[in-house]
Amino acid sequence: MYHVPTTSKGPSNPTQVYQQPPRLLIVHIALPSWANICSNLCEALQNFFSLACSLMGPSRMSLFSLYAVQNQHECILPFVQVKGNFARLQACISELRILQREGCFRPQSTSLQLAVEDGIQQFKQYSRHVTTGAALTYTSLEITVLTSQPGKEVVKQLEEGLKDTDLVRVRRLQVVEITTEVLGCMDSASPVEEPSNEESAILGTDIDFQTIDNDIISMEIFFKAWLHNSGTDQEHIHLLLPSRHFSNISRARDDPMCLKCDLQERLLSPSLLPGTADGSSRMDDPKGDFSTLYQMVSQPSASRYKLRVIKALKSSGVCESLTYGLPFILRPTSCWQLDWDELEINQQHFHALCHSLLKREWLLLAKGEPLSRGHSLREPASTFYVILPSRSPTLLVKAVATRELLLPSPFHLLPEDMPDDSLKTVEGVLDDLELEPTYNPLQVWSHLYSHLSSTFAKPQGRLQPGWESWALRKHPRKAGQLQTNRVRATVAPLPMTPAAGGAPKMPAARKPSPEVFFQPSLEEEGEEDLSGP
Numbered sequence: 001m002y003h004v005p006t007t008s009k010g011p012s013n014p015t016q017v018y019q020q021p022p023r024l025l026i027v028h029i030a031l032p033s034w035a036n037i038c039s040n041l042c043e044a045l046q047n048f049f050s051l052a053c054s055l056m057g058p059s060r061m062s063l064f065s066l067y068a069v070q071n072q073h074e075c076i077l078p079f080v081q082v083k084g085n086f087a088r089l090q091a092c093i094s095e096l097r098i099l100q101r102e103g104c105f106r107p108q109s110t111s112l113q114l115a116v117e118d119g120i121q122q123f124k125q126y127s128r129h130v131t132t133g134a135a136l137t138y139t140s141l142e143i144t145v146l147t148s149q150p151g152k153e154v155v156k157q158l159e160e161g162l163k164d165t166d167l168v169r170v171r172r173l174q175v176v177e178i179t180t181e182v183l184g185c186m187d188s189a190s191p192v193e194e195p196s197n198e199e200s201a202i203l204g205t206d207i208d209f210q211t212i213d214n215d216i217i218s219m220e221i222f223f224k225a226w227l228h229n230s231g232t233d234q235e236h237i238h239l240l241l242p243s244r245h246f247s248n249i250s251r252a253r254d255d256p257m258c259l260k261c262d263l264q265e266r267l268l269s270p271s272l273l274p275g276t277a278d279g280s281s282r283m284d285d286p287k288g289d290f291s292t293l294y295q296m297v298s299q300p301s302a303s304r305y306k307l308r309v310i311k312a313l314k315s316s317g318v319c320e321s322l323t324y325g326l327p328f329i330l331r332p333t334s335c336w337q338l339d340w341d342e343l344e345i346n347q348q349h350f351h352a353l354c355h356s357l358l359k360r361e362w363l364l365l366a367k368g369e370p371l372s373r374g375h376s377l378r379e380p381a382s383t384f385y386v387i388l389p390s391r392s393p394t395l396l397v398k399a400v401a402t403r404e405l406l407l408p409s410p411f412h413l414l415p416e417d418m419p420d421d422s423l424k425t426v427e428g429v430l431d432d433l434e435l436e437p438t439y440n441p442l443q444v445w446s447h448l449y450s451h452l453s454s455t456f457a458k459p460q461g462r463l464q465p466g467w468e469s470w471a472l473r474k475h476p477r478k479a480g481q482l483q484t485n486r487v488r489a490t491v492a493p494l495p496m497t498p499a500a501g502g503a504p505k506m507p508a509a510r511k512p513s514p515e516v517f518f519q520p521s522l523e524e525e526g527e528e529d530l531s532g533p
Helices: 034-052 086-097 111-130 151-161 197-203 216-227 292-298 340-360 420-431 448-455 467-474
Strands: 023-028 063-069 073-081 141-147 170-179 208-213 237-241 257-265 305-314 323-332 362-369 384-389 395-400
Touching: 023 111, 034 086, 034 216, 034 448, 063 086, 063 111, 073 086, 073 111, 111 141, 111 151, 141 151, 151 170, 151 208, 208 216, 257 340, 305 384, 323 340, 340 362, 340 384
Parallel strands: 023 063, 023 141, 141 170, 170 208, 237 305
Antiparallel strands: 063 073, 237 257, 257 323, 305 362, 323 395, 362 384, 384 395
16 A cells, blocks of 8 residues: 655644545546446445535535546546535536447557546645645555456556556555446445455455445445544553453563553444534534544644543443533554554454454443643543443443432333233234344435435526636537536646557547646635635
8 A cells, every 4th residue: 555654743733633635546447347337426426525525513524626538638627625515526527427328449558557647746736736725735645446347457558557656645545446247235235245355365456445336325335434544653552451361571560561552433423414413503613523532542742642441341231322522433543653563462362352352242441531630639530331342343332320410220120010901902013013133324315415406506606706707718619518617637738658650649539738737626715715715
């Protein structure tokens, strides 16, 4: 994996905590399979961006750009800010829908390579512009190639074509093969799987490779991974387990065993989306409804947030009514600053803990330790958590009520003797219900995507002067074609490989421009204008 370690300890602005690196999506189109993939992909992108653009609080996605590669490479959407730009993203998806679906063409072997190189060039131009006076600094780029062709062949093609390309600004390059056979993802809550170590070893390359099914849900889940806070500059949490038996040369006998973990959200908070979560209260505070735990572990700090295990509990000994807030997932850290031996031992101990807790049918009760007491002499308030094992292997963390939060619960035990008439009536009602062994959220939907999309359906004013209007003047659309805010990339185009017996050819959609012009799209009203003079 192409990864550029950063020397800083992370952003100081809390609104940047969850921000992911800029992303370049390259859709590698092959006929006739594109006809079967197009509608699913466009629907998944539409759903994903309706969500990503609606999330309140800290920005989770920064920049996004889209290229399409058929017989030539073409920039459908230059880099734009995701938040506040749903209309532009929707227009980009509309362009994707009308790309050629039938017929045949002879794709040039260098088209995909040139799309990658052109995207990197666009990113460098954008980065140089926004860093002059802007608070954000974009240092690395993640590139995803979606293809319906055999993925391993595409990986080898890219590996060969990019061997002399400067990829220092590329944090990750990933090839994702969309399989034409649906493998029944409706029966799974996590249809997207990471490639196995064996598969990566076979490929023998630094380019990541995975496959996803050709259905909307699988693609949605793949894109939603972009919303995770997956930074690896530091571990998030130290899970401390008291031990009188764990010791080594550098540890005192009574020191706790420390497992270094990363924290991951299990689901998005409905309160971060407009028109959801009973009351539909918008939250202007960027910290909003985020769990205190997630806020604390995501802030850059010299010391890690600690969860100190106090005691074990029987699995059946915790009433669900005592837990509150959003659940989170603990997993072994993937912090790149730790050496491989420490990472491996830490992971083995973490897996052993999951196995042992499952075997004993135990839960853990842990106390959150504040990072610092400051100068106050008061004892800071603590939050307590229950930690549940899983076969994933991960640990589920849920906040649990304490004495101060508990309200009276004057309920008596359920009577053992029930009236026969009432019992028969209710039993008959229950017998009519369809019984499912488990709850599968993928089979339950609330029409949230359409609701969120409709919130952006507002009359658009006149196109403001800027990069888009300049590009539309330079590249007017032909009469009768779909009128959108589509713009071409405006940096100098890359040279093409010379054709046999002739001069180098330029792609029709990428004619050289007499001037090099780069201006980012205007930000949402109220945000900083980065367009420059």
